[in-house]
Amino acid sequence: MSEQRLIADNGSNGALIEVQGLTKRFIGVTAVDCVDMKVYSGELVSLIGPNGSGKTTLFNCITGFLRSEEGRVVFRGRDITHERPDKIVLQGISRTFQNVRVFPSLSVLDNLLVSLQQHQEEDLWRRTFHAPKIQRLEREAVERALQLLEMIGLTDLREEPAHKLVFGQRKLLEFACALIPDPDLVLLDEPAAGVGTAMVEQMKQHILELNRAGMTFLVVEHNMGVVMDISDRIVVLDHGQKIAEGSPEAIREDPRVLEAYFGK
Amino acid sequence: MTALARARPWLLWVAGGVLVLALPLQYSGGYAINIMINTLMWIVFALSFDLSAGHVGTVSLGHPAFFGIGAYLTALLGPRLGLGYLGNTLLSASLMALLALVAGVAFFRVREVSFAIGTLGAVIIAQLIANNAYDLTGGPLCVKGIARPEFAIPFTDVTLKVIHPLQYYYLLVPLVVFTIVLYKAMTSSRIGRAFIAVREDEVRASAVGIRPLRYKLLAFVVGGGIIGALGSFQAQYVTVVCPSEIALSYTLNLLIIVFVGGAGSLRGVLLGSVIFSVLPRLLEQGGALSIPPAYQQVAYGLILILVVLFMPDGIDGQIRRMTDKWHRSREVEVGEDV
Amino acid sequence: MPLQLEIFLEHLLNGLTLGALYALVTAGLSLIFGVVRLVNFAHGDFFMVGGYALFILLNLPWGAIPYPIIVILVTLIVAVFAMLIERLMLQPVLDKSWRIHAVATLGISIVLQNVALIIFTTDPKQVPTPFTTKIVSLLGLRLSVQRIIILGIAVLVFLALQWFVKRTKLGKAMRAVSQNRDMCQVVGIDVPRIALITFAISGGLAGLAAALIAPLLSVTPTMGLSLTLKGLAAVIMGGLGQLNGSIYAAFILGLVESFFAGYVSFAFKDVVSFGLFILVLFLRPQGLFGRRIGL
Ligand SMILES: Nc1ncnc2c1ncn2[C@@H]1O[C@H](COP(=O)(O)OP(=O)(O)O)[C@@H](O)[C@H]1O
Ligand SMILES: [Mg+2]
Numbered sequence: 001m002s003e004q005r006l007i008a009d010n011g012s013n014g015a016l017i018e019v020q021g022l023t024k025r026f027i028g029v030t031a032v033d034c035v036d037m038k039v040y041s042g043e044l045v046s047l048i049g050p051n052g053s054g055k056t057t058l059f060n061c062i063t064g065f066l067r068s069e070e071g072r073v074v075f076r077g078r079d080i081t082h083e084r085p086d087k088i089v090l091q092g093i094s095r096t097f098q099n100v101r102v103f104p105s106l107s108v109l110d111n112l113l114v115s116l117q118q119h120q121e122e123d124l125w126r127r128t129f130h131a132p133k134i135q136r137l138e139r140e141a142v143e144r145a146l147q148l149l150e151m152i153g154l155t156d157l158r159e160e161p162a163h164k165l166v167f168g169q170r171k172l173l174e175f176a177c178a179l180i181p182d183p184d185l186v187l188l189d190e191p192a193a194g195v196g197t198a199m200v201e202q203m204k205q206h207i208l209e210l211n212r213a214g215m216t217f218l219v220v221e222h223n224m225g226v227v228m229d230i231s232d233r234i235v236v237l238d239h240g241q242k243i244a245e246g247s248p249e250a251i252r253e254d255p256r257v258l259e260a261y262f263g264k
Numbered sequence: 265m266t267a268l269a270r271a272r273p274w275l276l277w278v279a280g281g282v283l284v285l286a287l288p289l290q291y292s293g294g295y296a297i298n299i300m301i302n303t304l305m306w307i308v309f310a311l312s313f314d315l316s317a318g319h320v321g322t323v324s325l326g327h328p329a330f331f332g333i334g335a336y337l338t339a340l341l342g343p344r345l346g347l348g349y350l351g352n353t354l355l356s357a358s359l360m361a362l363l364a365l366v367a368g369v370a371f372f373r374v375r376e377v378s379f380a381i382g383t384l385g386a387v388i389i390a391q392l393i394a395n396n397a398y399d400l401t402g403g404p405l406c407v408k409g410i411a412r413p414e415f416a417i418p419f420t421d422v423t424l425k426v427i428h429p430l431q432y433y434y435l436l437v438p439l440v441v442f443t444i445v446l447y448k449a450m451t452s453s454r455i456g457r458a459f460i461a462v463r464e465d466e467v468r469a470s471a472v473g474i475r476p477l478r479y480k481l482l483a484f485v486v487g488g489g490i491i492g493a494l495g496s497f498q499a500q501y502v503t504v505v506c507p508s509e510i511a512l513s514y515t516l517n518l519l520i521i522v523f524v525g526g527a528g529s530l531r532g533v534l535l536g537s538v539i540f541s542v543l544p545r546l547l548e549q550g551g552a553l554s555i556p557p558a559y560q561q562v563a564y565g566l567i568l569i570l571v572v573l574f575m576p577d578g579i580d581g582q583i584r585r586m587t588d589k590w591h592r593s594r595e596v597e598v599g600e601d602v
Numbered sequence: 603m604p605l606q607l608e609i610f611l612e613h614l615l616n617g618l619t620l621g622a623l624y625a626l627v628t629a630g631l632s633l634i635f636g637v638v639r640l641v642n643f644a645h646g647d648f649f650m651v652g653g654y655a656l657f658i659l660l661n662l663p664w665g666a667i668p669y670p671i672i673v674i675l676v677t678l679i680v681a682v683f684a685m686l687i688e689r690l691m692l693q694p695v696l697d698k699s700w701r702i703h704a705v706a707t708l709g710i711s712i713v714l715q716n717v718a719l720i721i722f723t724t725d726p727k728q729v730p731t732p733f734t735t736k737i738v739s740l741l742g743l744r745l746s747v748q749r750i751i752i753l754g755i756a757v758l759v760f761l762a763l764q765w766f767v768k769r770t771k772l773g774k775a776m777r778a779v780s781q782n783r784d785m786c787q788v789v790g791i792d793v794p795r796i797a798l799i800t801f802a803i804s805g806g807l808a809g810l811a812a813a814l815i816a817p818l819l820s821v822t823p824t825m826g827l828s829l830t831l832k833g834l835a836a837v838i839m840g841g842l843g844q845l846n847g848s849i850y851a852a853f854i855l856g857l858v859e860s861f862f863a864g865y866v867s868f869a870f871k872d873v874v875s876f877g878l879f880i881l882v883l884f885l886r887p888q889g890l891f892g893r894r895i896g897l
Contacts (some may be wrong), residue, residue, distance in 0.1 A: 065467065070529065085470035094471075101468040103461050114457045118473030134454070321699055374887045377641050377700050381834045382883045384837075385876040388831065392876075396869040516708060520842040523705045553691065568709030569691055572702055576695075 015074075016041045016216055017062070017093070017185055022071035024054075024061050026241075031057040033072065034242035039185065039218050044211045046227045047220045048251075049237035050261060055220045056098055058237070059187050063095050064088045076184070090119060093185035096174045096191065098220075104163035108154055108173055110161050113138075115177035122149035141180075148176040151206065168195040175203070179210070186210075188219045192226050204230060228252065236260065283438075283554045286451075288433050297429040301501070303541040304436050308443045308587055309514075310533050312487035312522040317518075318528030320483045322372070325515045326383030329361030329390045330488045332510030334495025336394065339407040339505040349413035349426075349435070353496045360492025361485045368484040373479055387510060394507035406506040410499050432501050439497065443490055447532060450486070459483065460528075498525050520564055521530055524571045526580025611743055614857070614866040619749055619818070622756035626811035627829050628836040628852040629763060629845060630804030636780040636843035637800040638696055640703045644687070644711040645833060646826030648805050650718060652680045652812025653821035657727045669731050676813035676833025688798055689800045696797060711826070718823035726820035734817045752814045759810065760849060767845065776800060779844060780798025828872075835879035841889020850889060855879075 015038040024032040032054045040046050047055050056085050060066040062073050065086035067092045080088055089095070102111050112191045149155045152172040157165065162173060172190070180184055191207070192200040211217055213228075221227050226247070227234065234251045236244040238260040244251060252258055284304075288297050309331065317323045334356035342352045371382050394401045401407060413426040413435065426435055450456060461469040462476045469476055517540065525536020544560055547553075562585050574583050631645050659672045667675070695702050725875060733747040761763075767773040779786045779796050787793055819825070832871040836855055840847030853873050882890060 065470070065473070084475065086473050086475040089471060091471045094505055097471070099470070101471075103464045103468065105464060106457070107459055110457055113454075114461050114474070115459065115472040117454045138454070181473075317701075319702070323704065350661050370884060376882055377635075377704075378883060378887065380704065381641075381831075382880060383839055384831065385835060385880050385883075389873050389876050389880075390869065392873045396873075416782055516712065519708060558716040558718075558719045562720070563714050565709045565712030565716065568712070569706055572706040572709065573691065573694055574699075576698070576702065 004237075014040050016043075016076060017218075018074045019058070019062065020072045022058065022061055022068050022073065023233050024057050024066060024068045026175065030240050032061060032068070032237075035237070035240070035242050037242060037245070039216060041184075041216055042211075042228055044207070044217045044219070044232050046231040046234045047218060047237065048222070048224075048234060049228060053260075054109065054236040054240040055191055055237055059095060059189055059220065062088075063093060063187065067102070075261055086118070089181075089183075092181075093187070094178035094181060094183035095187040096171075096178050096189055097155055098189040100167070100170050100174055102162040102165075102170050102173050102177070105161050107159050107161055108149070108165070109142070109145055111173055112148060112180050113141050116141045116144065116180045119181040123200065131138075135228040143179060148180055166219075168199045171195055172199070172203070175206070179215075182216075187215045188217065190220055190222060192221055192223045193194050200226065268359060284437065289432055293318050297433055299542060299545050301429060301436060303538055304433070304440050305494060305498070306517070306537040306541050307534060308440055309491060310518055310525075310537050311443050311447045311530070312494075313518045314485075314522050314527060315447060315450065315483040315487045316480070317522055318533070319456065319459040319463060320482050322484065324371075324383040324484070325380050325512075326367075326387035327487070327518060327523040328512065328514035329387040330364065330478045330491040331495040331498070331514065332394065332507075333363065333390065334360045334492035335499040335505045335509050336401060336407070336495075337492070338499040339410050340400070342499075343411065349415070349500060352491050352500065353493045354437075356496035357489045357493035360495070360538050361489030363492075364485045364488025365481060367488075368481045369591040372480050372484075380482040384512075384515075387515070388491055389514065391507055391510040391512075392485070401505075401507065404507060406504050408504050410503040410505065412503065413500050426500075435499060439490070439493060445492075446486065449526075450483075451530070455479070455482070455566050463528075497534045516564075520568055524567060524578055526578030529578075531583070532578050532580025538581075559560060609864070611741075613860050615743075615745060615749065616864070617746035617857035617860030618853070619752055619815070619856070620860055621853035622752055623811055623815045624829075624832050624836055624856050625849045626756060626759070626807050626815075627833040628848045629760070629809040629839070631830075631833045632802050632837050632840065632845050632848040633776075633845065634804050635837060636845060637776050638779075638797045639783075639843075640692065640699070641700060641707070641708040641834065643704060643806060643830055643834075644714060644826075645707075645830070646830030647711050647806070648680050648684055648808035648826070649816075649829050650685055650823065650826040651714065652676050653729065653816040653825065654722060655679045655717060655809070656726070656729050656813050656816055657722075657821055660729055660731070661894040669733070670796065673810065675812040677809040677884065680809025680812065681802045683808035684801045684808070685798055688801040692801075693794065693797070696794075711830070715823050715826065722821075724823065726822050728820050728876040729817050729873060731817045732745065745796075748814075748817055752818075755814060756812070759807070763845070772796075772799065804880075831875045832875065833874060837891055838880045839879055841891055842891060844891065847889055847891040851882075854890075 018038045020036055022032055022035045023030065035054075035058060037045075038233060045200070047058070049055055057066060061068040064080070064083050064087070067082060072079055075088075075091060075093060078091075080091065092202070101115065106114060117137075120141065146158075147154065149158055152175065154165075154169060154173060154176075157169070162170065166174060171194075175188070175191060178188070188207070191203050193205070200223065207217060207219070208230055219227075231248050234244075234246065234248055236251060236254075236257050238256075243260055244254045245257045246254070288300055291297055309327075313327050330416055336354040337356045337359055341347075341355065345351070345355070347355060365574045367383070367386065371379055371386075374382060381413045395403055397403065398405075415424045415426070417424075426432060451459065458469070458474050458479050461472070461474055462479050495509070498509065521536035522533055523537070524533070526532020544555065548555055571578060577584070614777075627646065627649060630648070631642060634640055634642050635647070655676045658671065659667060659675060687710060690705060692703075695706055731748060736747040736749070737744050738747060767772075767777060774795055775791050776799070778791060779793055783793060786796075832855060833852070836852040837843075837848045839843060839851035839854070840849070855878070858878060859871045859875045862874045866874075
């Protein structure tokens, strides 16, 4: 206990984010049950587990959308448990949603800009009246948005409202929105679900490239091919509990994991 | 692109401004100018309402409270504090902005339908109190004899007393301009983008660092303050304030103007206000013919239903679709030329 | 019986009658919200339509129909009326946002009120039944037979509603739709039909309320509005879309109003009921009786 606090307090042992004994109960079910986990800077960690094992709920607790009953979340040595979602994202944790969310009537470009603007410090008053500084920030934002659009291949659709995109494109857009503030940690909830093989491959390459460039990822994914390919480390949840953790090779062989998935 | 086309938005605004300033000079009768004042008032009222309802998506059915209480403040406090027109207006505006802040913090805890109906409950309470607190408001007997605005002209001993509708008209114009400029500035900037984000998906908005409450409050407070100022103007214009100034029928009118014109669009709300205020009077042929209010209301109700069924984005949405189509067909023609 | 007690019982009875009125109206609102997620601002006007239907049926030129048959007829008339409104005006917008619903139903409300105004004028119409003036003595308390009928039928209706929603196939389908509309579409429940039936039941409840309780009031074109507002307050107090919670809340409102009007101030009774509503909204936004999804 005292050791834990020490680690958390100075945060100097390298863990970018540390989840300590996190517990979230819904009526009749403990969705996340005393989970401990760490992600180090520059890592690509996958979070896997059968449906309903609490992965999304864990994401929601980390990002402040759900209030956990017990445990703490420490990000860069700072306790962010129970902080508001908008504050947490501004500290450098971006996320996507399992059921893809974009702003349907905003254009593709505006979706990206609105995801960056709160990160560019400025006050409300300035933001109302186009002060020169805002124009500069806006130019920078557009530049960065165009780069990302180029990367995900949606440049031609930048003026279209997001509701006109097909599912896979919306997923890419949401992914780009998570990246635009250049976050320290990106949480992706099933980035490869529901899209075609070509796009799965594209998504995989993007994640790998960004990770190589130093971005830290925590990814929930069901596609085991992708998970085994990209992960440095895998954490396995079942019924809200962490049942295994290790390298892809170790997890592949782990009897507890096999049991959780196939109910041996 | 020709210079004219590039300048068109500016030209439109200038032409509109000239029209607003010059039009009342064409009419000597009070009837026409009353309609124009009415139109301007609905523009201010509806734009303030649309800031919340159309942009941030928080439809409060309690907006008349800001208007009515703003009017009562001028009626009851004005004489006691000895404030002039500007003082009265600023007092109502700031207190109503404060009320909006307090009410917002309280009511934004609940959302959507509960918010709409909660604010509706609040405005009913306000009206009941205005109606029954005889000692304070005189109840249905109204507060009468509110002073008309007076302006001392500097370096002379002349005071200008505002009496004629035409004078009131020009007194109102600055508030209209202020409202339009503020509306435009807020909604076409980064704030406007955040407003839309909050309207479309609050959860997603928080996930990109936007705090929904902040933007909801911003729109609500700005709108409340402007409507408070408008209420103060109303009190000093008609010189009587009755409980009916906190009327639910105002809410209905706002919904008609904003949703028929086009929620979340400056052009739509302006069109809505003008059509709503001028058309029925035109049908009455300058007062010669009177349409019973019940028939007017039936027409409004039917228009509302038809618009919802067949033009869900209002008149503005319809115009936009048509101009889009026109632009596209022109592009094709140009392409063929080359 | 001591006078004090008699007065108390009188207020209690008034409160229960008022509660029955609110509850019948609220139940319909709550059903519609629960099943199709629509807030019907024209719901009180269904009651008003029922009131005028009652007025016409009581004053037919060729002689009176027995009151029980009139009650059934009014119930049916308003049920069919509600179905027509749903099919013609609301069904196309059911999958739109609640803002669109609010504007559409407010439009309907304005039209209904003003058409009634044009046809019937603002004069309040009295709709006495043979039972409004028949007084019986019960425990030393004199009360009209109409009130006994109201309370008796209200209780029966609520029991029937329980049974219907919990036990019948149709009721179960309604609950299923209220809990997960998309899933129902997938498993082949005819959602538009369920929506239509919900409107019929909701309209029927409003019609029944009108046939029973309008005789104690008088019928005016604008009487629906305040009923809609009270009903909506009760719906939210009971927890949006929770049928039973909203019925309890309606009775609470009726009783509070009656006692406050009787003992404190008649003029401010609505201030208290809406104040109570807002208090509940702040303190328990999920409703008085806990959170649950669906009916
Ligand atoms: N908002 C909620 N209310 C009640 N139960 C929930 C809620 N969200 C998730 N659950 C339950 O929590 C458990 C974990 O769900 P989830 O985190 O979505 O799993 P996963 O993402 O691993 O598939 C499931 O049993 C689910 O039914
Ligand atoms: Mg999940």
